[in-house]
Amino acid sequence: MADEILQTHKLLDRCEKALAERFTVHKLHEAADKDALIAELAPRLRAIAGGNVNAGLMDKLPKLEMIANFGVGYDSIDTKAAKTRGIRVTNTPNVLNDAMAEITVGLMIALARKIPQSDRFVRDGKWLKGSYPLQVELNAKTVGILGLGRIGKEIAVRLQAMKMRVVYHGRSRQPDEPYIYYDNLADMARDVDWLVLIAPGGKATEKIVNRQVLEALGPEGYLVNMGRGTLVDEPVLVEMLQQGKIGGAALDVFENEPTVPEALFGLDNVVLSPHQGSATHQTRNKMGDLVVANLVAHFAGEPLISAVV
Numbered sequence: 001m002a003d004e005i006l007q008t009h010k011l012l013d014r015c016e017k018a019l020a021e022r023f024t025v026h027k028l029h030e031a032a033d034k035d036a037l038i039a040e041l042a043p044r045l046r047a048i049a050g051g052n053v054n055a056g057l058m059d060k061l062p063k064l065e066m067i068a069n070f071g072v073g074y075d076s077i078d079t080k081a082a083k084t085r086g087i088r089v090t091n092t093p094n095v096l097n098d099a100m101a102e103i104t105v106g107l108m109i110a111l112a113r114k115i116p117q118s119d120r121f122v123r124d125g126k127w128l129k130g131s132y133p134l135q136v137e138l139n140a141k142t143v144g145i146l147g148l149g150r151i152g153k154e155i156a157v158r159l160q161a162m163k164m165r166v167v168y169h170g171r172s173r174q175p176d177e178p179y180i181y182y183d184n185l186a187d188m189a190r191d192v193d194w195l196v197l198i199a200p201g202g203k204a205t206e207k208i209v210n211r212q213v214l215e216a217l218g219p220e221g222y223l224v225n226m227g228r229g230t231l232v233d234e235p236v237l238v239e240m241l242q243q244g245k246i247g248g249a250a251l252d253v254f255e256n257e258p259t260v261p262e263a264l265f266g267l268d269n270v271v272l273s274p275h276q277g278s279a280t281h282q283t284r285n286k287m288g289d290l291v292v293a294n295l296v297a298h299f300a301g302e303p304l305i306s307a308v309v
């Protein structure tokens with residue numbers, strides 16, 4: 001009899017197929033009566049595939065041993081609660097670094113050169129009536145990275161190739177890194193032209209980019225959010241973008257996604273992206289493989305490949 005797992009949300013077809021080949025999969029998101037499914041599985045369920053796991057769900061599954069999250073960010077899992085209950089949590093690090101870094105540079109150039117708007121300009125036949133307005137460049141500018149982790153470092157390397165000066169802020173200085181460290185985010189925001197957010201979500205970083213930081217970034221500054229919508233005080237950002245108090249923003253993540261503040265739709269100084277940092281076949285397949293590999297390792301009694309708890 002195959003080991004049983006609970007899947008909490010839709011995963012890639014390929015990942016679901018691989019799970020189904022190895023496990024008996026119960027899909028919580030498709031269950032008509034979720035409570036009944038949980039109650040039925042409670043006496044024996046040892047593992048979850050997917051996120052969105054709070055302490056309440058853990059308490060209903062007393063035999064739960066591990067949660068294999070699809071994604072490097074695991075803010076949808078209460079890791080503190082998992083730790084106190086002896087539940088292991090895995091994520092999908094590294095395999096998405098390149099995809100994330102590539103799209104970050106892409107969105108920055110899209111914002112600097114207004115690529116989406118210029119595409120519309122051509123399609124709307126406006127080029128026939130005059131040239132597109134001049135825009136700005138990335139080179140010779142300073143970029144501050146909030147969160148110089150695995151992805152942040154890949155972004156830094158690529159932005160150096162764009163001839164940008166890279167500085168960073170995070171919980172601690174990383175002496176082996178060649179970039180200037182700021183121990184205060186607002187100070188960094190004041191000194192940079194671009195502020196790129198790639199820090200983890202969760203309580204510790206909630207609204208870390210507040211009014212003070214945005215004011216420090218200022219009307220010539222550009223904000224790029226590739227991390228989590230929760231990092232930014234979104235209503236304040238929207239207000240400041242509307243008033244021209246921030247130069248522009250490229251946003252891949254939002255506070256209540258997929259709902260995006262409608263006020264942003266009409267703004268010319270904004271590029272919007274539907275949380276697609278890791279959304280390539282190449283990367284999502286690797287993320288799915290890692291979810292499966294962690295579950296297989298757990299049930300085989302082998303060391304987990306990428307545990308965070």
Ligand code: 8YV
Nearest residue numbers: 070071072073074096275278
């Ligand atoms: C999502 C992400 O996991 O890895 C992360 O933390 O934010 C993304 O890769 C992806 O959208 C899957 O839902």
